[in-house]
Amino acid sequence: MNRFLAFVKKEFLHIFRDVRTMMILFIMPIAQILIFGFAITTEIKNASIAILDKSKDEVTRELTQKLLASDYYTVSDYLSSEAEIESSFTKGRNKMVVVYEPQFAQNYEKNGVAKVQLLCDASDPNTARILSQYATGIFASYGEMAQSNGIQAEVRMYYNENLDGFYMSIPGIMAMILMLVSAMMTSISITREKELGSMEVLLISPLKPIQIIFGKVTPYILMAIVNILSILALSYWVFNVPVKGSMALLLFECILFTVLALSLGILISTVAKNQMVAMFMSLFALMLPVILLSGFIFPIDNMPLVLQWLSNIIPPKWFIIIVKTIMLKGGGLAHVWKETLILVAFIVVFVGLSVKKFNVRLQD
Amino acid sequence: MENEQVIIVRDLVKKFGDFTANAGLNFHVDKGEIFGFLGANGAGKTTAMRILCGLSSPTSGLVEVAGYNVKTHAEEVKKRIGYMSQKFSLFEDLTIWENMRFFSTVYGMNKTAFKERGEMLLRKLELFEKRNRLVSTLSLGWKQKLAFTVAILHEPSIVFLDEPTGGVDPITRRQFWEMIYEAADNGITVFVTTHYMDEAEYCNRVTIMVDGRIDALDTPAKLKEKYQVNSMNDVFLALAR
Amino acid sequence: MIQFTNISKSFDEVKAVRNVSLSIDEGQLFGFIGPDGAGKTTLFRMLNSLLIADEGSIELFGLDPHKDYKKVRQIIGYMPGKFSLYYDLSIEENLNFFATVFGTTIEENYHLIEDIYKQIEPFKKRHAGKLSGGMKQKLALCCALIHKPKLLLLDEPTTGVDAVSRREFWDMLKSLKSKGITIVVSTPYMDEAGMCDSVALMQNGQIHAVESPKAIVDNFQKELLAVKCNDMYKALLTLRNYENCYNVYPFGEYLHYIDKRDSKPIEDINDCLLKHDLQEIEINPVKPDIEDCFIELTRKLSV
Known part of the structure; x- marks a missing residue:
């Protein structure tokens, strides 16, 4: 045990002494979350919008004034017919078109309800969401002041009806970061010992191979947990992404995935001869599939059949499904047990293969 | 021997921050000379050699190689020198001929000149028939001999050799030195570092660097006389200890 | 006693070691001398159980490195060819790490390394990557010695090291020998043969001669x-x-x-x-x- 602890301590020293490792371990995950988050969530000022006022009465004029007073919008065009809406999106920089129904003021006074339509360019989903939210808020507050049911804003997203945005990318980012930290860093740190020649000395020593592997892996498990927590904390507090399901279950699944990534890292290190090979294998064998095939960026349903089939052997795919189910849909173990079992199966295979490959000797 | 000086070093100082790697070096090397550059690890040999090759710029002092100032005309210097080190010399995954062709292009040789000289040199090495073999299949000794051939392919006026014979067997080591002799005989100046003290004896003149300074510079015979010892090894020990 | 009997080892097509037989007495300072590619490293790795011979048998103080590899590994202090310490750890941390890994402490076997360690102790907080070649070598030797091995196995410890440090290193080995440790060294430098009690001249996986340096020279038949x-x-x-x-x-x-x-x-x-x-x-x-x-x-x- 003493030996094992000495080994773990040594690993931590390596990690803390290497600025690049520290950056990859701590700065990068946070930076990724922030970039992904803010790239889509920044506060919007002076977005140009167009107005199609079919009513042209006092209330619509007042509402438009309110919109402009908010600093969020500047009006670039006043449209005269619905035919112009499409072209106002495609040719101009307009992010949103506000359409007031005819007889807006009359409807409002008579029925207490008037309809305004917000058409957003959702090819940039987050901007669209935010713009529409702001506008809905402004209309709603006007309605409250008038002490009535208010104004019903009907929002339609153009180009991306479901608004898959930041919420949806959180599980993918988690998968990517865990893969990076766990698989790439462990495989590199093990191959570094091979390259340095110290692996020979360690093999000769009374350390058991299993102790060497666990000694290598333990620090990274801890790092990965720290990363999971910081990702969840950031997405919860900074970006208000809720965790609808059980936090404990989510953590458990994350740790399970970490173990999977680590076993992959060990497997890579048993095959790779030096750090560069390990790095390339991690990048091409792990990162690219995570990004391209796991459904993180491109929806799996839209892929050609071959790729859909291929995506089944990409472990992050299952992890992303699990996380989406727990975080965003509030599902429990009952909903994700199948995917969880698949992850476990992957672990068994990878660990089995690496134990077979990792030898007490140098040959084979 | 002609008295044309192909390397002139005057008051060369190189500092890295507070650390002085070269503290005022003064020497010159004649054309066709085999010049041994010795010193303990960390004495400043590598730094000085990098400056002479135009890879690094001196903090102060004058360094002229092949008639050009290395500080102002590094590119001209690089065209006129060959370089070979123990660590890297050839691309393992290219064939012998591909390696030679690559370096000939790097040094701007024209194709016919390269073909002629390349074949001549390879035939001398008895490697011409094997020119399509991958370098990785050669033994270390052959690699080093081939690397030297590549280094003098473009007929440089000076060739720099950084520990060219490390780990090579005694016979190949001698064959290597015969190649050096021959090159020197053809007017190529040879500037060589080595850890084998017997190889120091093969040089026309030898410098020994200690702590960034040149502590001795003379022919091996005169150095041995001066320190009243029998071998260059003992000269080295007397100085560096 | 260490005994190699008809040892051969190939990697794919390359015959690294060809039918080598020799014995090394306990308490000797024994040198394998030969150029790169002679098969020295392969021979060492078979002795320390990291490789298994294709043919032949090895005996090491009554143990078989193949079957009793755990015991063999306990009694060997091994320094591989490449500098195998951790560059980002200090002298002290390196030594402590290897001591703990081998289940001992620096204090316990300090007497063995004292002479060597004292020379580098003033720099014990310095990272190993920033040491000079000679100092790295001393540290590596300390790390290999810290568990009081019966056999010290040093693979090309002096390659690329300057003449002064090499001389110092051999002096250290001689003083270790006097403490009863069997030392097996490999080197490409012929001039180091004289420092050994007995040497094996190796090339292309074969042994040319195994004798004391003096006997090898005496056997030279020709007029030179x-x-x-x-x-x-x-x-x-x-x-x-x-x-x-x-x-x-x-x-x-x-x-x-x-x-x-x-x-x-x-x-x-x-x-x-x-x-x-x-x-x-x-x-x-x-x-x-x-x-x-x-x-x-x-x-x-x-x-």
Whole structure:
């Protein structure tokens, strides 16, 4: 045990002494979350919008004034017919078109309800969401002041009806970061010992191979947990992404995935001869599939059949499904047990293969 | 021997921050000379050699190689020198001929000149028939001999050799030195570092660097006389200890 | 005692070690001497159980490195060819790590490393990557010694190290030997053979000779002449073409010349050199050293 602890301590020293490792371990995950988050969530000022006022009465004029007073919008065009809406999106920089129904003021006074339509360019989903939210808020507050049911804003997203945005990318980012930290860093740190020649000395020593592997892996498990927590904390507090399901279950699944990534890292290190090979294998064998095939960026349903089939052997795919189910849909173990079992199966295979490959000797 | 000086070093100082790697070096090397550059690890040999090759710029002092100032005309210097080190010399995954062709292009040789000289040199090495073999299949000794051939392919006026014979067997080591002799005989100046003290004896003149300074510079015979010892090894020990 | 019996080992097509048999006595300072690719490292890795021989058997203090690899690994202090310490750990941290891994403490075996460690102790907080070659070597030696091994196995510890540090290193080995540790070293430097009690000259996976350095030199049958003159390269070419020349090669400031005939042909050679306009000729019989023997043994094998 003493030996094992000495080994773990040594690993931590390596990690803390290497600025690049520290950056990859701590700065990068946070930076990724922030970039992904803010790239889509920044506060919007002076977005140009167009107005199609079919009513042209006092209330619509007042509402438009309110919109402009908010600093969020500047009006670039006043449209005269619905035919112009499409072209106002495609040719101009307009992010949103506000359409007031005819007889807006009359409807409002008579029925207490008037309809305004917000058409957003959702090819940039987050901007669209935010713009529409702001506008809905402004209309709603006007309605409250008038002490009535208010104004019903009907929002339609153009180009991306479901608004898959930041919420949806959180599980993918988690998968990517865990893969990076766990698989790439462990495989590199093990191959570094091979390259340095110290692996020979360690093999000769009374350390058991299993102790060497666990000694290598333990620090990274801890790092990965720290990363999971910081990702969840950031997405919860900074970006208000809720965790609808059980936090404990989510953590458990994350740790399970970490173990999977680590076993992959060990497997890579048993095959790779030096750090560069390990790095390339991690990048091409792990990162690219995570990004391209796991459904993180491109929806799996839209892929050609071959790729859909291929995506089944990409472990992050299952992890992303699990996380989406727990975080965003509030599902429990009952909903994700199948995917969880698949992850476990992957672990068994990878660990089995690496134990077979990792030898007490140098040959084979 | 002609008295044309192909390397002139005057008051060369190189500092890295507070650390002085070269503290005022003064020497010159004649054309066709085999010049041994010795010193303990960390004495400043590598730094000085990098400056002479135009890879690094001196903090102060004058360094002229092949008639050009290395500080102002590094590119001209690089065209006129060959370089070979123990660590890297050839691309393992290219064939012998591909390696030679690559370096000939790097040094701007024209194709016919390269073909002629390349074949001549390879035939001398008895490697011409094997020119399509991958370098990785050669033994270390052959690699080093081939690397030297590549280094003098473009007929440089000076060739720099950084520990060219490390780990090579005694016979190949001698064959290597015969190649050096021959090159020197053809007017190529040879500037060589080595850890084998017997190889120091093969040089026309030898410098020994200690702590960034040149502590001795003379022919091996005169150095041995001066320190009243029998071998260059003992000269080295007397100085560096 | 360490005993190799008919050991062979191949990697794919390459025969790294070919039918090697030799024995090393306990308490000896034994050297494997040969160039890169001679098979020294492979032999060492079979001895320390990291590789298994294709053929033959090895015995190490009554143990079989193959079957009893756990016990064997306990009694060996191994220093691989490459500098195998952690560059980003300090001297102290490196030593502590290896001590703990081998289940001991620095204090317990301090007496073994004291002489060496004292020289680097003033820098114990310095990272290993920032040490000079000689200091790295001392640290590596301390780490290999810290668990009080019966056998110290050093693979090319002096390669790429300057002459002064090499001399110091061999002095350290001699003092360790006096403490009863068996030491097996490999080196490409022929001049280090003289430091060993016994040496094996190795090339191409084969052993040319296993004997004390003195016996190897004494077994050199031929008359050796040292030749010196004003143009050594020309002299070399001249003598190589001389009809009675058996072998001639540069050797330090001299050429070493061996004649085909048994008589001492100093006069003949002098005449030959004079005929080719060489001057300041100096010819003396000399005693061979290990390198001459190595060259001769290689030559015999290749003919």
